[in-house]
Amino acid sequence: MNPALLLPKFLFDGLFLGSYYGLIALGIAIIFGILKVGDVAQGGLFALGAYLTYTTVETLGLNYFWAPAVVLPATAGLSVLYGTTIYRKLRKNGIAATFLGAVSLLLIIQSLLAVGYGERVKTIESPLVPASVNVGGASIYSHKILVILVTAAVASLVWYGVRKTTWGRSLRALSQNYEIAVMSGINPTVTVGVAFALAGGLAGFSGFLTAPVYSITPFTGRLTVLKAFVVSRIGGGSVPAVLGLALALGLSESLTSAYFLGELSNLIPFLLLIGVALFRPGVLGPEERTWIESSKVEGESSAFPTFDGYLTLLLPAVFLIPVLVDLPAYFTDLGITVAALSSGVMSVDLLYGYVGLPSLVQGAFFGVGAYAATTVIVETGGGLALALLVAVVSASVLGAVVGVMGLRAGRHWTSFTFIMTIVFTVVATNLVSLTGGPGGIPGITEVFIRLPVLGRVDLNPFTSRWSFYLIVASVFAILFWLKGLIVRSRFGHSLEAIREDERLAESIGIPVGRYKLVAFTISAAVAGIGGALYAGYTTYINPEMFNFVTSFRFLMMDRIGGVGTPLGPVVGPLLITLLEDLTEPLNSYLGQIIFSGALIVTLAWLPGGIVGLAGRVLSKFFPGGNAGGTAEERGGE
């Protein structure tokens, strides 16, 4: 069959894709003007719209076209609710905090959908008759044509609203200069409220429109909202530009997917954004004021337990407890999991806590380490030492590459790393020969290590549990001490100076770019090791296990545990793993909801996380002493 004959089909597919991308992108652009952040939670509202449509049709038995009456109030209402409460609070703490809050909300909404509707895929049929029409010799779904036409109508309305109404003028004024707009009499509450309602409505409406076309899952919309975000940023504040770009993107995706690249066509918008961002980093948004408050000290300059004294170096000894007391297997399992995760969290902490750059790509390096280790052990029969070495090297190399690009992204680090994670996941999912694609590859079943005197020692994690456990604990201890050394060194102190004021740091001779790159490479290496440890313990791995949710979880664990402290990156994963184990029997998504919510709480009210909170509580009982390391210890001479 001549592929050219299908061209009309791919063109309409492209227009269809572009249409609903465009609708969501419009909503995101509208909010971005006020919030200066990409509201990725709209992806959750998109999914909600699809699900409510399903409920309307299947549960309530109504005609498909009644669904907007259910969808719109729900998604618009929810958008206004979280927009005027959560975002308003987070916005005061900076752009990075707001963006992380948006990601948390996305996860919460989608997890709630998973809890409410279950994970199994749902489908509904388009009510249109005939279901397909013949255009230019190809068979096109009528529903897709409907979506294209409806989008054109809705987009025109939005354009009219933004350009010609009082509300639209107020919105544009607030987007350009918030303070002056308010001072000239514009009511921000109403304008912002309407903006969120409109955006939420657009997202939900897109979900409604596409429900009969795609299968409905709680996680639908994640990739879509990110593509829409890209479109909204490059298109800027102009409705025709955003919509035009969306259509162009849809078409290029459809055509390249059909004729050249398959799934990799998903990468196009992100590569485009990265390309533009390398020339104009401003396309990622305004600069992120990434440091809110250090976990270490707030308010008075002394008398605050900081838990970063030399006593904390003893922490790894805790891992000996299950061995000495002969605790049940659960505890060694927990220990291995926490050690592996903590490595990932430490890697985030190095950047987030010390350089002041919240980083959302460590999950990918974790994955690289996992895959490297698995490949070495399973394919080549190498030992654990070799596996760790390959993991470190591959993660570091990739880390350096991303780091160099990241230097260009500057203070848009959070958004940039977020995009990179998506790129990694899509690429990894498609490099089937290397990664086994979505199906993954079987995990490590036999691990051995060559020790100097003992020779080859087999460490099957499932049969000789102490040996594997102790190896993992030892590797963790080394990483823990290494991180401690780094942050106490002059290099570490220079990183903190970069966090405090990058320009000033540069002006006193600190090689800012170079140091950031080194920090980023070390961080990637540490994450890679964590991944290698993790791979030794799971039965199989696939790229989705190292996607942005993983990266986000690391960051979440760091923030909740206490960013920028030695203990935080261990306390965080420990707490979260324990509580997830507790809630899993109820529902496997409950943990995600709780912790995403906890992250929002932490971002808004508890900058120091658990460790910071503990410190503050303890300082009430032990005022006047300094339980942690002093400035002199850290400054060094």
Next chain:
Amino acid sequence: MSEILRVEGLSKEFGGLTAVDGVNLTVNGGKIVGLVGPNGAGKTTLFNLISGFLAPSSGDMYFRGKRINRWSVRRRVLAGITRTFQKSRVFPGFSVRENVLTAAHGSGGGGEFYDEKDDFLDWLLGTTKLAGYGDRHARDLSFSYRRRLELTIAVATRPELLLLDEPFGGTGVGDLSDLSRLLQLLRDEGMTLLLVEHNISAVAGIADRLIYMEKGRLRIPNG
């Protein structure tokens, strides 16, 4: 005294705007040179060029006879050129002492001036009257102390040539005379200071030489 800084035909254009236009300037060591002029004259741009934050469109810069056009900011700091900013910058989360230590660590600098100072940092904190504030967090400092800290940070990098961007900006009367004395002390010890200032009376009181800049060009006063 030998020549510390020489600038020849230095120009900087931004699109159609010429911010610095063929500036020729020679500064000898151990002097305080004041650079005055209206807003938008190009004074800060000139600082950015000399300190390495901006690359020139044309012209040459020489520090102690070496051409520094292609030198990075870091290299210039290590060689002994340090600048401050119009809006005082400090490391807010660090204590005063940590602020100064960070600056002292990052650099080498040069000049006999420093060899003779045992416990340079204690001397520095004492001279800038910050000795008692070592543990105070920089973000908690009042404006005038912040200014002092800013200057301390700059001197902690052991510069030979110190470029100060509006050091008297917003300073009250009492602090003004303190600051003047401090700058003169640094000069007397052998440092070269180049000041951009709007407060002409303040800078005229201490400058060995005044240069007027307008529309990107230097105007040497007659006589």
